[in-house]
Amino acid sequence: MGKSTVIPFGPQHPVLPEPIHLDLELQDEKVVRAVPSIGYVHRGLEKLVELRDFQQYVYVAERVCGICSFGHGWGYSRAVEEMMEIEVPPRAEWLRTIWHELSRIHSHLLWLGLAADAMGFESLFMESWRLREIDLDLIEQTTGGRIIFSVCKVGGVRRDIGGAVLKEMKRVLKDLSEKFLPMLNVFMDDDTVHSRLKGVGKLTMEEALELGCIGPMARASGILTDIRAAEKDSVYGQLHFQPVIETDGDCYARARVRLREVLRSVEIIEGCIDNIPDGPIDVKVRGVPPKRECFVRVEQPRGEALYYVKGNGTKFLERFRLRTPTNANLPALVKMLQGCDLADVPNIILTIDPCISCCER
Numbered sequence: 001m002g003k004s005t006v007i008p009f010g011p012q013h014p015v016l017p018e019p020i021h022l023d024l025e026l027q028d029e030k031v032v033r034a035v036p037s038i039g040y041v042h043r044g045l046e047k048l049v050e051l052r053d054f055q056q057y058v059y060v061a062e063r064v065c066g067i068c069s070f071g072h073g074w075g076y077s078r079a080v081e082e083m084m085e086i087e088v089p090p091r092a093e094w095l096r097t098i099w100h101e102l103s104r105i106h107s108h109l110l111w112l113g114l115a116a117d118a119m120g121f122e123s124l125f126m127e128s129w130r131l132r133e134i135d136l137d138l139i140e141q142t143t144g145g146r147i148i149f150s151v152c153k154v155g156g157v158r159r160d161i162g163g164a165v166l167k168e169m170k171r172v173l174k175d176l177s178e179k180f181l182p183m184l185n186v187f188m189d190d191d192t193v194h195s196r197l198k199g200v201g202k203l204t205m206e207e208a209l210e211l212g213c214i215g216p217m218a219r220a221s222g223i224l225t226d227i228r229a230a231e232k233d234s235v236y237g238q239l240h241f242q243p244v245i246e247t248d249g250d251c252y253a254r255a256r257v258r259l260r261e262v263l264r265s266v267e268i269i270e271g272c273i274d275n276i277p278d279g280p281i282d283v284k285v286r287g288v289p290p291k292r293e294c295f296v297r298v299e300q301p302r303g304e305a306l307y308y309v310k311g312n313g314t315k316f317l318e319r320f321r322l323r324t325p326t327n328a329n330l331p332a333l334v335k336m337l338q339g340c341d342l343a344d345v346p347n348i349i350l351t352i353d354p355c356i357s358c359c360e361r
Contacts, residue, residue, distance in 0.1 A: 004025050004026060004027050004032060005025070005026045006023055006024065006025050006026070007023075007024050007026060008021065008022075008023060008024075009021070009022040009023075009024050009345060010022055011040050018354045018355065018356040018357070019038075019040040019041055019356050020036060020037075020038060020349070020354055020356050021036070021037040021038070021040070022034050022035065022036050022037070022337075022345075022349075023035040023037070024337070024342070024345065026342060029341055029342050029343070030339060030340070030341065030342075031337050031338060031339065031340050031341075031342060031345065032338065032339075033338065034333075034334050034337035034338065035334075036330055036333065036334060038356055038359050038360060039360060040356070040360075041356065041357050041360050042360040043360065045060055045061075045063065045064055046319075046320050046321065046322065048060050049316070049317045049318075049319065049320040050316055050317075050318075051316070052316075053315040053316055054080055054154060054288070054289055054311075054315060054316070055153065055154055055285070055315075057076065057317065057320070058073050058076060058077055058152060058153055058154065059073075059150060061073050061075075061076035061320075061322075062148055062149070062150065062152075063148065064322065064357070064358055065324075065355055065357050065358040066147045066148065066357075067103075067106070067107045067110060067147075067301070067355060068103065068107065068300045068301060068302070068305075068324075068355065068358060069103070069147060069148050069149060070099050070103045070149045070151075070152060071100055071103060071298050071300045071301075071305065072300075072305070072307075072322070073149070073150075073152040074096055074100060074152050074298060075296060075297075075298040075305055075307035075322075076309070076320070077152050077153060077154050077155075078296045078298070078307070079294050079295060079296045079307045079308065079309040080154045080289060080294075080309055080317075081154060081155065082294045082296060083289055083290065083292050083293070083294040083309055083311055084154075084285070084287070084289055084290065084311075086154065086155055086283060086285060087283065088155065088156050088282075088283065089156055089279050089280045089282065089283060090277050090279060091160075091276060091277055091278065091279045091281055092156035092157045092280075092281045092282060093234070093235055094235055094272050094276040094277065095157050095159075095160070095161060095276070095281065096152060096157060097234075097235040097236070097268070097272055098161070098269050098272045098273070098276075099139070099142070099143065099149060099151065099152075101265040101266075101268045101269050101272075102135055102139050102269065103139075103301065104261065104262075104265045104301045105132075105135045105176075105262050105265045105266070106132055106135045106136060106139070107301035107353075108258045108259065108261055108262050108301060109128050109129065109131055109132035109135065109262065110128075110129070110132055111258060111350075111353050112124075112128040112183075112187070112258070112259065113125045113126075113128040113129045113132070114350060115255065115347075115350050115351070116128060116187070118346055118347060118350055119192065119193065119196055119347070121187075124183065124186070124187060127183055128183065131176055131179060131180055131183075134172060134175075134176050135176065137172075138169055138172060138173075141165065142159065142161050142169070143159060144159075153282065154285055155282045155283045155284070155285040156280070156281050156282025156283060157281050157282060158281075158282070159281070160281050166273045166276070167273070169269070169273065170269075170270055170273050173266045173270065174266075174270075176266065177262075177263055177266045180262060180263070181263075184260075184262075184263075187255075187259070188255075188256065188259070193252070193255075194252070196251075196344075196347055197250065197252035197255060197347060197351070198248075198250060198251075199250055199252075200250055200251045200252075200340065200344050200347060200348065201250055201251045201254075201336040201337075201340065201344065201347070201348035201351060202248075202249050202250045202336070203217070203220075203221050203249045203250075203332055203335065203336055204221060204249055205221045205222045205223060205247075205249065207221075207332070207335060208221040208223055208249065208332065209223065211331045211332045211335060212328055212331065212332075213303075213328065213329055213332045214303035214304045214325055214329065215299070215300070215301075215302050215303020215304060215325050215329070216254055216257040216258050216261070216302070216303065216353070217303065217329050217332060217352055218303070219243055219244060219245050219246065219257050220246045220248070220249055220250075220253035220254040220256070220257045221246075221247070221249035222246070222247040222249065224243060224245060225243070225304070226241075226243035226299055227297045227298065227299035227304050228241050228243070228299045229241055229242065229243050235272065236268070238275070239268060239271040239272070239275070241268065244257050244260045244261050244264055245257075251347055251348060251351040254351040254352070255351060258353070288311070288313065288314055288315045289309070289311030289312075289313075289314075289315075289317060290311050290313060291311055291312055291313050292310075292311055293308070293309065293310040293311070293319075294308070294309055295307060295308040295309070295321075300324070300325055301353070302324075302325035302326060302329070302353050302355055302358075303325030303328065303329065304325060304328070305322065305323065305324050305325055306321075306322065306323040307321075307322055308320065308321040308322070309321075322358075324358035325355070325358070326352070326354050326355050326356065326358055326359050327358075327359050329352050330354075330359075332352070333348070333349065333352050333354075336348050
């Protein structure tokens with residue numbers, strides 16, 4: 001065996017949008033070992049729970065990550081609501097589900113654009129982000145924001161969506177899915193995509209279970225795991241949601257899961273629009289969080305996120321803790337990089353859809 005070489009990869013790299021650094025140990029062009037390092041965008045957001053009261057902190061939680069912002073605000077709000085035993089009106093839960101799935105579409109289309117750009121498909125990059133703009137326009141129309149929504153709060157939501165707007169949203173999403181299908185077929189059937197993604201970064205079901213994979217990473221290896229399907233009493237349970245599953249466990253399978261989830265999210269939103277009940281969108285929150293602790297789980301676009309809160313009897317929480325999907329999927333990334341070609345490293349990293357700002361609160 002020849003002498004190994006250690007080269008740095010990141011945190012700035014032409015095809016990576018996230019500031020992750022890897023020390024890659026190479027034997028010729030093969031990666032023998034990969035050592036990840038994060039910590040470039042640490043902001044101390046969890047500490048701010050001691051300086052912003054439990055209602056104000058929703059805005060901070062949303063800024064953990066721009067792409068997953070609504071899910072973070074929703075997860076934090078749900079944890080506080082459960083701790084304070086607040087019953088959220090049904091209409092608010094259905095509206096939250098609509099916005100959460102719009103956020104998932106936005107995230108997956110953004111990922112497709114980045115993946116296409118990394119492989120040289122500039123026109124597909126532009127086209128996927130053009131469709132993403134349609135989704136962002138719906139978010140802006142209904143919330144006033146495009147990335148940070150600021151509509152979720154402890155006790156419900158701040159805005160309602162009228163019937164005419166919901167009807168127009170359904171029409172726009174139907175048009176979006178019709179435009180997305182040809183893109184999906186072109187990407188999935190392209191020979192270059194096959195050669196760059198099929199059989200690369202393979203992760204078996206056993207390895208995914210052992211390493212604790214979650215989200216599309218796990219579902220691409222055949223593991224039936226999705227918090228949306230587990231919550232039988234939630235909106236997803238009422239809509240009889242079924243997760244998107246692939247079994248090959250390679251980069252191509254992970255791409256298929258995310259792209260098929262775009263269409264699944266459109267179906268979920270259409271179901272919400274057809275079945276959303278009338279009624280109030282929030283309840284008045286009285287008192288302060290008690291001396292209790294609670295945690296909830298939310299299925300973010302990248303996988304399951306955990307939200308932990310601890311009250312101390314004042315309006316300022318004693319502790320807020322968040323475990324994001326990328327934290328859980330980094331061990332699998334290290335496993336997949338072992339034995340791969342150096343040229344495949346960017347694609348393998350991209351197919352876990354890393355969000356390093358989520359990792360660093």
